[in-house]
Amino acid sequence: MPYPVDKPKLERVRALMKDQDISALVVRAPDNILYLTNYWCMKGYDAVVFPREGEPVLIALEPQQADAERNSWTRDLRLFGGYDARDPRPPQYRALDLALAVLRERGCADKVGIELNMGTQSADRMVGEPTTPTQNFFDAFKKAAGQVVDATPLLVEARSIKTPQEIERMRLANELAALAMEHTRAHIRPGMKESEVGAMYEGFVHGMGVGYHGKVEMARAFTLVWSGPGIRTFTATGDRPVQKDEPTLLEIWVCADGYWTDLTKNICPGELSPRYQKLLDLLLKVFNEAVAFAKEGADFPELDRMVRARISEGGYPGQPSHPICHGVGARAHEPPYAHQAGTGKMRKNMVLAIEPGIYWPEGGGLRLEDNFLIKEKGSEKLCTYPDDFRLAGKAAA
Secondary structure (H helix, E strand, C coil): CCCCCCCCHHHHHHHHHHCCCCCEEEEHHHHHHHHHHCCCCCCCCEEEEEEEECEEEEEEEEEHHHHHHHCCCCCCCEEEEEEEECEECHHHHHHHHHHHHHHHHHHHCCCECCCCCCCCCCCCCCCCCCCCCCCHHHHHHHCCCCCCEEEEHHHHHHCCCHHHHHHHHHHHHHHHHHHHHHHHHHHHCCCEEEEHHHHHHHHHHHHHHHHHCCCCCCCEEEEEEEEEECCCCCCCCCEEEECCCEEEEEEEEEEECCCEEEEEEECCCCCCHHHHHHHHHHHHHHHHHHHHHHHCCEEEHHHHHHHHHHHHHCCCEEECCCEEEEEEECCEEEEEEECCCCCEEECCCCEEEEECCCCCCCCCCEEEEEEEEECEEEEECCCCCCHHHCCCCCCCC
């Protein structure tokens, strides 16, 4: 979807490049391409040359010319074919050749930053098959540049602080997520398969989200769904039936034009059982204390220590097995992460997922997760669906 050039974002990147004396960045991860150009590539072969001075260059697959021209902030578009009768190599080699040619043309190959240390990357717009570089990609820059450095720390620092435009886009994704939860809550029934619940949620986001209020070009959702004793950490959605009087947990990623949510929401068909009432009350207490802690200047390692200590005091030592806080933006999981071996403090306009969870050894449990915009004196919850899911639908009633 076309957006005005996000000047504060690009100025932040260039200021960091100046501080580190980097003459150009060359990025190929779809989330970094989106971040620097507003173009969410279709196949993942594309690249961006982002010089410290002058117009960036978007290198895009030929069939995506119309998408790139409509959405990209840069007017310098270099196209390459998916097939070229004169060149039998795979298409990503032609993209690489164009990137190297742009560095020579612009005279900005003195110190080049490329992604040498990507822990994860977002998928391209086709989603199912992320494209990663081969050794030839890295070797080519070592030969062509005076010095090659890792661009990832610079991009991590820049991306951790969201601009007003980015926050607006994340609000759209969270709005779609909440609407899909209301739809799913209204239609879930005991005995349904977990997979049917996931399909219901994902189908609603895709159907409602594409073209949503004229502001979203592509919307997708990805879920893990577990019900009752099926609730465990990081297991696949199955054909287990939805349980009456027990929660059905939805781990949710909603993506609107390349900006994501990371949420965990729950639905209970029927009346929540006493055992789960007690667990939910404990987890809400921990969750709300973590949310109250989250503000500008708050310490990431201390948040992790606090959440795990409160869960231990509630009778569940060692829980949860997953991180309890991380960044969200052009990926569903991105830095910063809160963990006790790390460092760092929260900064204004970070968007963080806070997600304490408790899981029973025999199966079952709960996780609460929402996305929060960090402010000077607190935080703002971005998804309107209640974390105390006993309250869902009460206002409408």
